[in-house]
Amino acid sequence: MKVLKVNQPASAGIAMGRAALYKPKIRKIAENTVDTNEIPHEIERFKEAVLKAEAQLKELSEANPIFAAHLEMVKDSTLHEAVILKIAEEGQNTEKAVFGACEELITIFGALEDAYMKERAADIKDIRERLLNNLTGVSAAFLTYGEDAILIAKDLTPSDTASLDLSKIKGLITRDGGITSHVAILAKSLSLPALVGVKEIMEEVREEDYLILDGYNGEILINPDGEILDKYNLLLEKHLEENRLKREEESLAGKTTDGREIHLFANVGNTGDVKKAVNFQIDGIGLYRSEFLYLNSSYFPTEEEQFLAYKESALLCGKEITIRTLDIGGDKTLPYFPMEKEDNPFLGWRAIRISLNEKEMFKNQLRAILRASAFGKIKILFPMIISLHELLKAKEILKECMAELSEQGISYDGSIETGVMIETPASVLCAEELAAEADFFSIGTNDLTQYLLAVDRGNAKIAELYNSFHPAVLRSIRLVTQAAHRYGKKAGMCGEFAGNEKATKLLIGLGLDELSMTPAKVADIKYTLRRISYEEAKSLAEEACKQTSAEAVIRVLEEN
Amino acid sequence: MVSQTFIITNQNGLHARPAGELAKIASTCSSDIMLRVGEKRVNPKSILNIMAAAIRCGTEIEIECTGASEEEDLKKLCEAIEQGLGE
Numbered sequence: 001m002k003v004l005k006v007n008q009p010a011s012a013g014i015a016m017g018r019a020a021l022y023k024p025k026i027r028k029i030a031e032n033t034v035d036t037n038e039i040p041h042e043i044e045r046f047k048e049a050v051l052k053a054e055a056q057l058k059e060l061s062e063a064n065p066i067f068a069a070h071l072e073m074v075k076d077s078t079l080h081e082a083v084i085l086k087i088a089e090e091g092q093n094t095e096k097a098v099f100g101a102c103e104e105l106i107t108i109f110g111a112l113e114d115a116y117m118k119e120r121a122a123d124i125k126d127i128r129e130r131l132l133n134n135l136t137g138v139s140a141a142f143l144t145y146g147e148d149a150i151l152i153a154k155d156l157t158p159s160d161t162a163s164l165d166l167s168k169i170k171g172l173i174t175r176d177g178g179i180t181s182h183v184a185i186l187a188k189s190l191s192l193p194a195l196v197g198v199k200e201i202m203e204e205v206r207e208e209d210y211l212i213l214d215g216y217n218g219e220i221l222i223n224p225d226g227e228i229l230d231k232y233n234l235l236l237e238k239h240l241e242e243n244r245l246k247r248e249e250e251s252l253a254g255k256t257t258d259g260r261e262i263h264l265f266a267n268v269g270n271t272g273d274v275k276k277a278v279n280f281q282i283d284g285i286g287l288y289r290s291e292f293l294y295l296n297s298s299y300f301p302t303e304e305e306q307f308l309a310y311k312e313s314a315l316l317c318g319k320e321i322t323i324r325t326l327d328i329g330g331d332k333t334l335p336y337f338p339m340e341k342e343d344n345p346f347l348g349w350r351a352i353r354i355s356l357n358e359k360e361m362f363k364n365q366l367r368a369i370l371r372a373s374a375f376g377k378i379k380i381l382f383p384m385i386i387s388l389h390e391l392l393k394a395k396e397i398l399k400e401c402m403a404e405l406s407e408q409g410i411s412y413d414g415s416i417e418t419g420v421m422i423e424t425p426a427s428v429l430c431a432e433e434l435a436a437e438a439d440f441f442s443i444g445t446n447d448l449t450q451y452l453l454a455v456d457r458g459n460a461k462i463a464e465l466y467n468s469f470h471p472a473v474l475r476s477i478r479l480v481t482q483a484a485h486r487y488g489k490k491a492g493m494c495g496e497f498a499g500n501e502k503a504t505k506l507l508i509g510l511g512l513d514e515l516s517m518t519p520a521k522v523a524d525i526k527y528t529l530r531r532i533s534y535e536e537a538k539s540l541a542e543e544a545c546k547q548t549s550a551e552a553v554i555r556v557l558e559e560n
Numbered sequence: 561m562v563s564q565t566f567i568i569t570n571q572n573g574l575h576a577r578p579a580g581e582l583a584k585i586a587s588t589c590s591s592d593i594m595l596r597v598g599e600k601r602v603n604p605k606s607i608l609n610i611m612a613a614a615i616r617c618g619t620e621i622e623i624e625c626t627g628a629s630e631e632e633d634l635k636k637l638c639e640a641i642e643q644g645l646g647e
Binding site for chain 2: 065066068069071072073075076077078079108109112113114116117120123124155225272295296297298331332333334335336370
């Protein structure tokens with residue numbers, strides 16, 4: 001048995017079946033010189049091929065939006081001009097002109113630095129194939145497969161994947177492409193196990209080889225023996241059972257086996273996200289990032305505009321919703337609000353620091369939130385707090401806004417809760433006095449980890465130092481939950497760590513009351529949560545906090 | 561000539577789908593349109609040009625419309641970009 005490995009699986013899951021190798025025929029591009037009098041005919045052939053492609057893509061785009069983009073590409077004037085120039089000026093036949101014009105574009109895209117954009121060269125290859133198919137009437141793609149097939153290809157274009165028979169195909173493996181390629185995105189959306197970028201795949205696998213594709217560990221097992229097959233059959237059954245239970249338990253309460261209830265919330269950026277989030281079984285919105293209202297506008301959104309957005313979100317959600325006040329600065333700036341260039345923007349003028357300086361802007365937002373609070377259970381979260389003084393000042397401004405609204409006879413929730421986002425080391429160490437004044441805490445692990453460990457996670461050289469399992473992060477979380485609980489307040493978490501199943505038991509043990517995450521993760525976390533004993537989690541958290549490195553913490557978690 | 565600046569908030573920037581949506585709408589406008597991103601000038605009626613500019617999330621772009629229907633066209637593009645270009 002041979003095993004191939006990749007670092008990062010494109011789509012999780014386990015597939016078992018026979019290898020089906022996708023063998024495109026080699027396309028031979030006819031090359032002949034076109035006489036001047038034939039030029040109009042060649043251009044006409046190109047236009048016909050384009051029209052045909054447009055009709056095909058219109059139909060395909062109903063099922064997959066990527067083809068709507070392809071439709072724009074075949075209609076694109078840049079492409080048309082390049083092809084027609086090659087025919088008219090250089091006397092190339094249409095096939096050669098289409099091939100060449102697309103090749104130039106593929107080179108341009110292939111040279112882009114952005115990995116995501118680079119992958120788009122595949123889109124151009126795809127429309128080139130489509131145009132050439134239409135021109136020659138011959139398709140270069142060739143593929144047959146039986147039941148339970150694992151499809152193996154150098155690369156798959158969206159057009160290839162659109163024509164796959166998914167009742168037979170159990171998994172996909174490609175030699176090229178990264179985890180942002182079409183194949184990866186499509187496989188994920190279909191929950192089809194897939195690995196991409198498996199360099200040796202075309203040499204190592206033959207047609208009809210029996211394969212196990214392990215999309216959890218990123219492994220391909222070629223012709224495994226009976227013992228391994230049995231192991232994977234069991235594993236596959238276990239996963240199917242797990243997925244069935246996840247769906248079944250989705251609507252049940254998020255409780256540990258010994259009855260500790262944990263609220264599971266969604267993180268959102270706008271009203272559209274709220275609409276999507278309520279399709280999942282969430283207990284509310286734990287983090288509404290209000291900065292997107294500002295980023296999506298070409299001027300400071302007015303009180304009225306903000307009010308309408310918050311109100312609609314509150315009504316759509318129907319449960320509690322925590323709105324974080326404007327968090328710009330750092331890596332986010334507004335085009336209509338000039339900020340001086342800073343040497344250390346993440347340690348600079350950002351979030352609550354801006355709000356407290358720009359009082360009128362802040363009051364606009366607070367008034368909008370207050371007015372919306374008459375339509376649902378809204379809470380306010382202040383970002384980047386480093387001292388009690390800032391919290392008191394923010395609350396004082398909030399009181400001012402309340403007084404103004406009362407005077408104008410506008411209704412709002414007079415007992416609206418205000419919380420502190422714990423994301424600076426200072427707020428951790430001042431948690432005690434903050435807990436006395438705030439109604440709740442929400443720990444933002446992304447920034448907290450970055451600030452505590454002094455690691456810029458965008459810096460590839462030190463990226464591996466960025467790790468939320470670091471004992472300093474865990475001990476900080478414990479300090480914060482303990483302080484909150486001493487004052488009878490709740491402590492939640494809204495960073496990426498909250499949606500990591502590997503951390504759930506630890507986080508529950510550290511005393512968190514709420515976890516807020518991307519809505520698609522809620523079912524997974526609930527499933528994990530419902531199998532955790534709070535008592536056991538507490539001892540595990542104690543043990544983890546005693547460790548001296550992130551690696552040691554992870555080892556402790558794996559042993560439990 | 562009328563113009564407006566935007567910050568792109570699409571998570572993966574103006575990749576194929578949002579770029580296609582922008583090109584589709586720009587193509588229905590009769591005024592001359594220019595998209596400026598940093599030093600680059602891009603024809604937003606061409607999806608390939610937009611994609612080749614590799615405009616990422618958080619990037620500032622400026623749209624300029626010149627022609628008889630410039631106000632109307634800019635408004636149309638404005639709305640589409642603010643609504644996330646179909647995403």
